[in-house]
Amino acid sequence: MDLIEIKARAKINLSLDVKAKRPDGYHDVCMVMQTIALHDVVSVEKAESGIEVMCNNPVIPSGNGNIAYRAAQIMIEKYGIDSGIKINIDKRIPVAAGLAGGSSDAAAVLKGINALFSLGLEQHELLDVGKCIGADVPFCIKGGTVLAEGIGEILTDLTPLSEVSIVLVTPKINVSTAWVYKSLDLDVIQSRPDTYAIINAIEKRDIDMLAKNMINVLETVTVPRYGIIEEIKTRLVDLGAAGSVMSGSGPSVFGVFSDAQKAKNAYGEMKDDRWDCFLTHVE
Numbered sequence: 001m002d003l004i005e006i007k008a009r010a011k012i013n014l015s016l017d018v019k020a021k022r023p024d025g026y027h028d029v030c031m032v033m034q035t036i037a038l039h040d041v042v043s044v045e046k047a048e049s050g051i052e053v054m055c056n057n058p059v060i061p062s063g064n065g066n067i068a069y070r071a072a073q074i075m076i077e078k079y080g081i082d083s084g085i086k087i088n089i090d091k092r093i094p095v096a097a098g099l100a101g102g103s104s105d106a107a108a109v110l111k112g113i114n115a116l117f118s119l120g121l122e123q124h125e126l127l128d129v130g131k132c133i134g135a136d137v138p139f140c141i142k143g144g145t146v147l148a149e150g151i152g153e154i155l156t157d158l159t160p161l162s163e164v165s166i167v168l169v170t171p172k173i174n175v176s177t178a179w180v181y182k183s184l185d186l187d188v189i190q191s192r193p194d195t196y197a198i199i200n201a202i203e204k205r206d207i208d209m210l211a212k213n214m215i216n217v218l219e220t221v222t223v224p225r226y227g228i229i230e231e232i233k234t235r236l237v238d239l240g241a242a243g244s245v246m247s248g249s250g251p252s253v254f255g256v257f258s259d260a261q262k263a264k265n266a267y268g269e270m271k272d273d274r275w276d277c278f279l280t281h282v283e
Helices: 067-079 101-116 123-131 137-142 177-183 195-204 207-212 219-225 227-238 260-269
Strands: 003-021 027-047 051-055 084-090 145-150 154-157 165-171 243-246 253-257 275-281
Touching (some): 003 101, 067 101, 084 101, 123 137, 137 145, 137 154, 207 243, 219 243, 227 253, 253 260
Parallel strands (some): 051 084
C-alpha cells in the first residue's frame, strides 16, 4: 500500500467550560465534544523524500506552518521512517471556525502514516503523539462523543449520541482563538454548563435536556463583539432547533435537531450571504 485516504471529521462542542488559567498559558477546560459527518478528505502517500502538503484551499499553508505537516514530521522523526510523505487535503471544513478542521487533518495524517508504514501503533500511542501537536488532536484521533478535560487531552468516552441532525452556520468573520482566551474573564461568567446533566441527557437521549444545558462560556467574549453569533443562535431556535450554541472559540454556531425534516427545513431557511451553512449529523 502506497496511499491511504481518510475522512477527517469536524467536531462541535456540545458544552465548553473553562475552569482556570494555568501557569503555562493554557486553560483547564471541561467540555463535551462530538464528531459530525462534515469532513475533509486527507490522503497520505509515500514519496521519495521530504514532506509535501497540498490543499484545494489556498489559505492553508504548505510548510511547517501546517499542523498536518508537523504531524508527519513528528512521526518521521519518532519512528525513524526512511521515506518522504505526500499529503493532500480536500478541505471542506471551514477554516479557523471552531470546528478543529486542522487538528482533524493532523489526526488523519497520524492514522494514515501508522497504517501506511505498518507501524502497529495502538490508539493510546497515537493519542500520546497527538498531545505533542495540539490540544484538539487527541480527540480528533478518538472521535465520537467524549468528555474532554485538562487542556482537552484527558478524554473519557461517553454514550454515543446518535440520530441527531445538525445545522451548522459559519459566519464570514475572523475570530482569533488567542484573543478569545486572553479576553476571557473567569470572574464574570454567570452561566456555566452542567456537564453531568449533559452526560445524563445523552445517556437518556433526551435532546431537550441536552439542548437546555448546552453552554459555551467563550460566548461571554465573542457575543458582545460579534452580534451575528447571537443572531444565528436565535434564528436556529426560531426555526425549530432544540438548542443552539457556538462551537469552540467560534465563530461557528450550530443547532441540534431530533427531527431530520425540521433540520432540513431550517437549513433551507438559513441561506444567507453572510455565512456558510451546512446540513449534517452527529457521527
